[in-house]
Amino acid sequence: MAHPSQLGFQDAASPVMEELLHFHDHTLMIVFLISTLVLYIIVAMVTTKLTNKFILDSQEIEIIWTLLPAMILILIALPSLRILYLMDEINDPHLTIKAMGHQWYWSYEYTDYEDLGFDSYMVPTQDLTPGQFRLLETDHRMVIPVDSPIRVLVSADDVLHSWAVPSLGIKMDAVPGRLNQTAFITSRPGVFYGQCSEICGANHSFMPIVVEAVPLEHFENWSSLMLEDA
Amino acid sequence: MSLPKPVMRGLLAKRLRFHLPIAFTLAITAAIAFKYTVTEPRKKAYADFYKQYDAVKEFNAMREAGIFESVRPSGE
Numbered sequence: 001m002a003h004p005s006q007l008g009f010q011d012a013a014s015p016v017m018e019e020l021l022h023f024h025d026h027t028l029m030i031v032f033l034i035s036t037l038v039l040y041i042i043v044a045m046v047t048t049k050l051t052n053k054f055i056l057d058s059q060e061i062e063i064i065w066t067l068l069p070a071m072i073l074i075l076i077a078l079p080s081l082r083i084l085y086l087m088d089e090i091n092d093p094h095l096t097i098k099a100m101g102h103q104w105y106w107s108y109e110y111t112d113y114e115d116l117g118f119d120s121y122m123v124p125t126q127d128l129t130p131g132q133f134r135l136l137e138t139d140h141r142m143v144i145p146v147d148s149p150i151r152v153l154v155s156a157d158d159v160l161h162s163w164a165v166p167s168l169g170i171k172m173d174a175v176p177g178r179l180n181q182t183a184f185i186t187s188r189p190g191v192f193y194g195q196c197s198e199i200c201g202a203n204h205s206f207m208p209i210v211v212e213a214v215p216l217e218h219f220e221n222w223s224s225l226m227l228e229d230a
Numbered sequence: 231m232s233l234p235k236p237v238m239r240g241l242l243a244k245r246l247r248f249h250l251p252i253a254f255t256l257a258i259t260a261a262i263a264f265k266y267t268v269t270e271p272r273k274k275a276y277a278d279f280y281k282q283y284d285a286v287k288e289f290n291a292m293r294e295a296g297i298f299e300s301v302r303p304s305g306e
Contacts, residue, residue, distance in 0.1 A: 012276070018276055021272065021276075022269070022272070022273060025264075025268055025269040025272060026269065028264070028268075029261050029264045029265055029268075029269060030261070032260050032261060032264050033257045033258065033260060033261035034257070036253075036256055036257040036260040036261075037253050037254065037256075037257035040249070040252070040253040040256055040257070041249075041250075041253055044245070044249045044253070048242075048245060050241050050242040050245060051242065052242050052243075131296075131297075140299075141299050141300070143299070143300040146285065146289075147285075187280070188283065188285060188288065189285060189288065189289040189292065190288075190292065191292075191297055191298065212298055212299060212300055214289065214298060214300055214301055215285075215286075215289060218298075218300060218301040219300065221300075221301070222300035222301065
């Protein structure tokens with residue numbers, strides 16, 4: 001999850017997010033390269049009285065400042081397309097969960113085997129227990145088996161929402177009347193937090209998402225208990 | 231006695247010939263520095279983390295700390 005004075009991304013908890021982290025590092029390195037070059041040139045240009053008012057053209061510099069950016073763009077595009085296609089691979093999910101956005105909570109439906117569905121409301125600040133995170137905790141979490149490919153079908157009941165979990169590298173818009181699909185796999189067990197990412201009204205900031213990844217046997221026990229309680 | 235004629239042409243070009251190589255060198259140095267202080271350590275950190283990662287041990291530690299909703303600590 002996020003922590004105070006954080007500058008970069010949250011720690012990756014899925015292979016796709018790890019790839020995105022490394023790609024971001026690669027692209028930021030290129031950004032620093034270009035920024036350093038441009039800043040140095042700007043300082044050199046403003047600290048001189050020398051000018052050449054009679055330059056008309058220069059084939060050499062035109063070739064350089066066309067080819068160099070083209071090469072840089074290719075250096076960015078190739079890893080980018082690699083990750084794009086990686087994210088789109090057929091992944092044969094073990095479980096499909098429907099995440100429906102409402103004003104102002106999420107509801108999750110596990111309908112592969114039985115009919116399990118529940119709502120997930122934010123825990124109000126005054127009801128938090130010590131150790132819980134303000135504006136991030138929910139009364140019911142989306143529990144999934146760790147290390148298993150999961151498909152999430154995202155939609156909405158009323159207005160636009162967006163289902164996002166940064167540490168898993170997921171963000172998918174919840175559009176009323178539309179089913180959007182995303183898939184992920186968690187590399188390690190744990191609890192992963194996210195927040196609604198599309199403005200949806202007064203309590204848009206107060207409908208968080210919590211994904212809990214546990215070993216399969218505990219997931220099965222949990223889903224049996226949830227079915228009994230329903 | 232007359233002074234030697236000062237250089238009156240190509241001053242900007244001379245300045246560019248001096249500064250542009252420095253600019254490119256600094257830019258590439260910044261990129262290499264970022265690569266070896268941020269990019270490579272991050273890749274290594276993730277590789278090292280998962281090399282020794284014991285998911286069962288970590289899960290049990292988190293379980294005993296009581297952070298999961300779906301599975302309570304073994305004492306409860």
